[in-house]
Amino acid sequence: MTPPVLAAAPESRTTVHRRPLSFGRFVxxxxxxxxxxxxxxxxxxxxALMRAGLLATKGAADAVVGTxxxxxxxxxxxxxxxxxALNSGVPLNGFPITSYSPHTSRWVLDGVRDAGxxxxxxxxxxxxxxxxxxxxxxxxxxxxxxPVSYCLPYGRTPLLDSVRNWQESxxxxxxxxxTGAEPHLETFGGCMLGQLCPPGLLVAISALEALFFxxxxxxxxxxxxxxxxxxxxxxxxxxxxxxxAGEFLPDTDWHIVLYTYMGLYPQTRRGSLDLLERSAxxxxxxxxxxxxxxxxxxxxxxxxxxxxxxALRVAARAASRHRAAAGPRPTSVPLAHTDPADNAVYAEARxxxxxxxDLDDDLGQALLKAFARGYLDVPFCLHPDNAGRSRSLIxxxxxxxxxxxxxxxxxxxxxxxxxxxxxxxxxxxxxxQRRHDRTLPPSVSRPPxxxxxxRPAAHRQHTQEVAP
Numbered sequence: 001m002t003p004p005v006l007a008a009a010p011e012s013r014t015t016v017h018r019r020p021l022s023f024g025r026f027v028x029x030x031x032x033x034x035x036x037x038x039x040x041x042x043x044x045x046x047x048a049l050m051r052a053g054l055l056a057t058k059g060a061a062d063a064v065v066g067t068x069x070x071x072x073x074x075x076x077x078x079x080x081x082x083x084x085a086l087n088s089g090v091p092l093n094g095f096p097i098t099s100y101s102p103h104t105s106r107w108v109l110d111g112v113r114d115a116g117x118x119x120x121x122x123x124x125x126x127x128x129x130x131x132x133x134x135x136x137x138x139x140x141x142x143x144x145x146x147p148v149s150y151c152l153p154y155g156r157t158p159l160l161d162s163v164r165n166w167q168e169s170x171x172x173x174x175x176x177x178x179t180g181a182e183p184h185l186e187t188f189g190g191c192m193l194g195q196l197c198p199p200g201l202l203v204a205i206s207a208l209e210a211l212f213f214x215x216x217x218x219x220x221x222x223x224x225x226x227x228x229x230x231x232x233x234x235x236x237x238x239x240x241x242x243x244x245a246g247e248f249l250p251d252t253d254w255h256i257v258l259y260t261y262m263g264l265y266p267q268t269r270r271g272s273l274d275l276l277e278r279s280a281x282x283x284x285x286x287x288x289x290x291x292x293x294x295x296x297x298x299x300x301x302x303x304x305x306x307x308x309x310x311a312l313r314v315a316a317r318a319a320s321r322h323r324a325a326a327g328p329r330p331t332s333v334p335l336a337h338t339d340p341a342d343n344a345v346y347a348e349a350r351x352x353x354x355x356x357x358d359l360d361d362d363l364g365q366a367l368l369k370a371f372a373r374g375y376l377d378v379p380f381c382l383h384p385d386n387a388g389r390s391r392s393l394i395x396x397x398x399x400x401x402x403x404x405x406x407x408x409x410x411x412x413x414x415x416x417x418x419x420x421x422x423x424x425x426x427x428x429x430x431x432x433q434r435r436h437d438r439t440l441p442p443s444v445s446r447p448p449x450x451x452x453x454x455r456p457a458a459h460r461q462h463t464q465e466v467a468p
Contacts, residue, residue, distance in 0.1 A: 021115035023142035023184035024220035024253040030063035036319035037290040040308040043069030043094035051108045061316035070123035126157040144186035146209035152383040159385040163364040174217030190225035195263030198400040199237035200348030207244040226259040230398040238286035240346035255289035264433040265298040271436035272296045277318035374407030
């Protein structure tokens with residue numbers, strides 16, 4: 001089959017097409033039967049390759065969500081550059097959904113997306129209106145991001161603009177419910193900067209963005225959390241996030257989506273696959289319903305389709321083994337049972353959430369005030385609207401901890417005043433990479449990875465790639 005001729009997409013809206021089983025219900029049904037949903041981070045500008053990638057991942061495991069990641073030009077609303085690249089035959093680092101005609105994009109999805117294989121659009125944009133309009137035109141209704149998480153780490157778009165843009169986008173998505181759809185929106189708040197952000201802040205931002213979506217009218221939401229440096233702390237964080245979701249989203253179909261570690265990835269094949277398996281086990285242990293995977297090629301280059309398929313299979317098998325080893329869940333709770341969400345991460349996250357909600361009845365305004373006053377302050381984030389007074393470190397147990405909290409309402413800090421040197425920051429950034437690469441015996445050399453093209457020139461033109 002040959003893809004249609006490429007063309008810039010028209011501005012006018014077309015009829016929204018019929019939609020199969022909703023994204024949220026697909027995940028819920030998999031969770032009910034004890035299956036972890038696995039999902040790649042994958043996007044190609046060639047329609048034929050995008051279609052082939054979706055088809056290949058569709059059958060990789062029992063429950064898979066397809067991904068179309070959007071390119072960097074589209075993320076910043078620079079469709080003119082995307083079209084020039086396409087016309088010149090220059091590959092982009094994602095699918096330019098607003099620059100192809102709807103006919104081309106429908107060809108990519110035709111016979112691929114169905115009730116057993118939902119597709120999510122991932123993008124990284126602080127200006128997502130055109131992207132959500134384009135996905136709705138295709139009959140899609142699942143995407144992700146957030147007013148904070150797709151603003152602060154990705155450029156210099158003012159937070160005020162991002163909040164307004166995301167309010168419009170959420171209201172547009174919520175309006176799709178009138179067509180019989182149940183649009184799904186995933187927070188990216190639990191993945192701020194990918195690493196070195198203590199879990200209390202990640203959980204708080206994820207919960208606040210989910211509540212932002214809810215207040216805009218959405219009723220199918222997932223809350224994200226990215227695997228960090230310490231498994232016990234990560235378990236506490238996911239339990240805390242589940243508790244906050246239960247408290248603030250009582251009339252919502254919600255689930256937790258876990259991301260395999262997003263920082264410097266192990267360079268060895270064994271180390272990278274071991275880290276992936278640990279994330280799948282974490283998802284099973286904490287009741288997360290969906291896992292965004294990473295591949296064995298992650299530290300070296302953009303993964304190929306076969307490498308994405310391998311990662312999905314490795315994660316699904318690890319989750320199945322771990323669930324089987326754990327045995328059936330108890331039908332009754334012992335009297336001495338302690339709520340796993342009654343932990344330090346929950347206490348910290350709840351303090352931050354409450355402080356933000358007390359600032360203004362309008363959550364968008366509350367978020368703006370929270371960052372202006374430093375009540376929310378992301379460490380190592382250089383965005384102009386971030387106070388930049390907080391600092392974090394990895395303590396002796398491998399947990400992420402605060403060394404400076406600025407104006408955040410978190411009480412005393414144990415390691416206050418401990419500043420990372422340049423060497424200390426590098427050690428912290430490579431902590432997970434080094435730990436998992438050390439699992440290799442000294443006599444075992446790194447096995448070669450399959451050959452693949454290096455990043456094309458289009459990738460090097462951007463200082464920030466699409467991270468989702």
